[in-house]
Amino acid sequence: MSVDEYAQARPSAALLPYVGFYSGYRQRGLAPATHRGLPSPYLTVVFTMDDPLDVAAHPDPRQTPGRYAALIGGLHLRPALLTHPGRQSGVQVALRPLGCRALFGLPAAELGGIDVDAAAVLGAPIVAEIRDRLCSASSWPARFAAIDDVLGRRLFPVAVAPEIRHACYRLLGGGAARSVADVAGEVGWSPRYLTDRFRAEIGLRPKEAARIARFDRARRSLSPSTRLADVAAAHGYADQSHLVRDFRAFAGCTPTRWVADEFGFVQATARLMTEDREHERLTTTPGLADAAGR
Known part of the structure; x- marks a missing residue:
């Protein structure tokens, strides 16, 4: 059985x-x-x-x-x-x-x-x-x-710079796309300084993190009936070929191959992922009143 x-x-x-x-x-x-x-x-x-x-x-x-x-x-x-x-x-x-x-x-x-x-x-x-x-x-x-x-029972006190919290919200939270320069301007840091601090905390550069977040949103919206061009446009890709490029880089296969192999997993997880992005939007303050300039 x-x-x-x-x-x-x-x-x-x-x-x-x-x-x-x-x-x-x-x-x-x-x-x-x-x-x-x-x-x-x-x-x-x-x-x-x-x-x-x-x-x-x-x-x-x-x-x-x-x-x-x-x-x-x-x-x-x-x-x-x-x-x-x-x-x-x-x-x-x-x-x-x-x-x-x-x-x-x-x-x-x-x-x-x-x-x-x-x-x-x-x-x-x-x-x-x-x-x-x-x-x-x-x-x-x-x-x-x-x-x-x-x-x-294991929660530790968390001391993370508010600028890094804000950058995580902007780059990973699922909102409108932001460039690293835009996010750096919002927190009062230079793009280079933001990149160094973000990578030291998260393990990825800001551009890499934003690219991963976009790829994750796009691949969870795929189904056997969706058109790749529509998915690419909906998630901010310049065209379908750029979406396919990210799939080859991050999944090691084409979007079509991935859907054929693992669509059941997509169906099971897509709903909560959408809800989680809404949670990030509602519970994270976009503004940063206490950012120090650098």
Whole structure:
């Protein structure tokens, strides 16, 4: 008997500034498959429930393939390749870049472009507690509540410059496109200084982060029935060829190939991603009254 479950939920109010959403999955009796873990505006945290997570290729090609009971992946510019033999289960946490300090006590830049064993960051006892509670819970809401409980006990004070917060809102929050020069002007910094400070905190340059955010919005709007030219125009690409270029760079394939392979995943995640961009718009103040000039 095959099992193919997928569930999503928001975190608790205390964690919502740091975590976009939770995704739970359980599959058994399916055909073996390979999934592309694409660049996105979130760090990826995965806690498995049964078999380890098999990473056949990391975003950083210098990392060797590995198996993980729990994994943390930083912001990246290349796809990861994840394989499973027809069964897999766990919960994925979409972590906002500035949430890395709040939950792990370190800037997202320290994890930029790499995957690490979550036990090396959270500690083996915490990872074991989360996995035990996930496995013993009887429903997805109970599993998400367990992660809420454990992560909620780990919140660190977050001290991030308001200029960086503002830049993250402008470049990653899903609003109207902004150039780095425009954002730098809004916070009173030079483009070069903003680039240096942003990269030191997030792990990507501002232009890279904005490009990833646009790509993520575009690929989640794809379906077998959409026209690539329409998607490109709706998300600020100069033309269809520029959208295809980003797909080849970030997914390692064309948009058509990706939709054919993974459209089911797009359907499952598109709604909460749209809601999360609305949350960013409503809860983040666009203005920056206390930015210091430089």
